Amino acid sequence: MNYIKILWSITLIFLLALPAFSQDTRERNYMYEILKPNHEPKPDVEGFAQTRVEENLDRGLALARIKESGAIHISWRLLKTDDETAAFNVYRSVNKKETKLNKKPITATTDFVDTSNKDANAHYWVETINGKEKKQSEKIALARNIEEEANYHRIKLKDPNVTAGRVAVADLNGDGKYDYIIRHPNSNVDPGVRTPDDGTTYKIEAYLHDGTYLWTKDLGLGIEPGVWYSPFMAYDFDGDGKAEVALKTAGDNYLKNDAGRIYEGSEYLSVLDGMTGEEIVRVDWPERNNRYGDVNRQNRNQIGMAYLDGKTPCILAARGTYRLMVVDAWQLNNGKLEKLWRWDGDEENPVVRSQGAHNMVCGDVDGDGKDEILLGSCMLNSNGTLRWSTGLGHSDKAYMTDIDPNREGMEVFLAIEPWIDNGYGVSTVDASTGERIWGIGHKTLHVGDGMVADIDPSSPGLECFASEDKKGGSTDKYMLSADGKKLASNADVPPCRNWIWWDSGNIRQLFFGDDNRWGAESMSGGRGQSIGYWKGDKIANGIYGDIIMIADLFGDWREEVVTALPGELRIYHTDIPAKDRKVSLMQDPIYRSYILQRSQGYPQAPVPSYYLGE
Secondary structure, rough: OOHHHHHHHHHHHHHHHHHHOOHHHHHHHOOOOOOOOOOOOOOOOOOOOOOOOOOOOOOOOEEEEOOOOOOOOOOOEEOOOOOOEEEEEEEEEOOOOOEEEOOOOOOOEEEEOOOOOOOOEEEEEEEEEEEEEEEOOOOOEOOOOOHHHHHHHEEEEEOOOOOEEEEEEEOOOOOOOOOOEEEEEEOOOOOHHHHHHHHHOOEEEEEOOOOOEEEEOOOOOOOOOOOOOOOOEEEOOOOOOEEEEEEEEOOOOOOOOOOOOOEEEOEEEEEEEEOOOOOEEEOOOOOOOHHHOOOOOOOOOOEEEOOOOOOOOOEEEOOOOOOOOEEEEEEOOOOOEEEEEEEEEOOHHHHHHHHEEEEEEEEEEOOOOOOOOEEEEEEOOOOOOEEEEOOOOOEEEEEEEEOOOOOOOOOEEEEEEOOOOOOOEEEEOOOOOOOEEOOOOOOOOOEEEEEEOOOOOOOOOOEEHHHHHOOHHOOOOEEEEEOEEEEEEEOOOOOOOOOOOOOOOOOOEEEOEOOOOEEEEOOOOOEEEEEEEEOOOOEEEEEEEEEEEOOOOOOOOOOEEEEEEEOOEEEOOOOOOOOOEEEOHOOOOOHHHHHHHHHOOOOOOOOOOOOOOO
């Protein structure tokens, strides 16, 4: 009996010791230590900007022919510089004859329906009345193509065989309109799988709003054709009123392993001139390092933008998601990239390891005017120090917005991928402090998707829904209220992707099609994808192509959808009359940050910093 007891004791000691040999020591310890940052205090960022650099958007006038009636729907932006009492007049011109269409200045909405137009050659414009000041927008006409008059604007690509895989939007020429920067082809090599190594290279290509082709840049064989090796985004980083393109580039000195994956070679953060595609400047990208774990699967790359001093749009180059995370902050000043700080996750308490997400959302969470950086389950301060970490692990989705209007400030909704048995695998935390607010209350297995949206007006706040991935052995779905009450499960829970504000209210809608996950629709015929309410009416159909962006790009505050088809982009917009007006969503910093992220990583529907619901 003593011999058996000794054997059991030795076996138990061996089993308990196994994690010490299979895990990184720092990963092992984070479960037992509280958060104790051990870095030296860092100074606040001092950027070059004297006043906040922001996009100078125009009125965003948009036209659409209402299919059912043939009337013309006219909509335009309300800008944050407009007076609260701003009013609008709408004009039409046919053969040089001008007609004011509204009897009284329009104050309730930023749209109008012209039911009297009979001439296809009509031009429209809007007059803005801000106090005593009056200003006219540009004049625009309906598209000649009757299909385009219905509900979309077309950008024809240089190569008719190209299908865009990703798109960024920014004002490249400073005219106040959003232009389009695409990456093609629409293929992807994900980490963890063998690369086909077939010579495919990604290209970045730019077009103006009116479809004018600008340039193409081939990223070469040093950038593997996968979303985690090729992050890019477009914004006005130097404050000259015209956007640049920031991206990860590589030299031709790369080396590949037996699986065809690159494990060595030069990598850069490059900034390109938005109008020419010429490189302005480059610096080293955060270096490869065995501390990240596997050189491909854990070694993922992202890029972001944050106003680290409250005024200057700074570039964030990031590496790592599942283990170590590193972020370098830069400002583009007088044609040079100046380094502001580096955040290295290994300098912190180990609780920050494996906390990353698939997007990097930035916004001011504490009201000091400077942006913090949400990296999933942890948050960085504007000076490159750790603000908080939940310690819950890698979140497949993280949404930062005002989920619960009954609580002060914003919340972060987390869908945690690793199995969690403490009841917080689906949860919300305070955006400023990281304090846990509520959790789902039971064990979860690989929560792979999530979303927040007001889809039920009877439940206060935004609904929070999430789905487990079959990789973890479960396909359960959950929907909870803003304060954590369980509302629905499984078949009664909506999909998490491709949500849009298209109708006239604040309840959000989603897309219905053959494959709602990716928004793909066969071009072989049929009605295309439709937009509708979850378990409610369909309000639009005939939307074709792969959904690659949903954003408020022009017209009133409601969103457009950008789809990719062979040889073209389509930008669909609503023709439904509005009931209220809101400042353009693109002028909300957190909403704009989500749109910046849509050109890389995994797709997430954008949300603003404020509560947007019934």
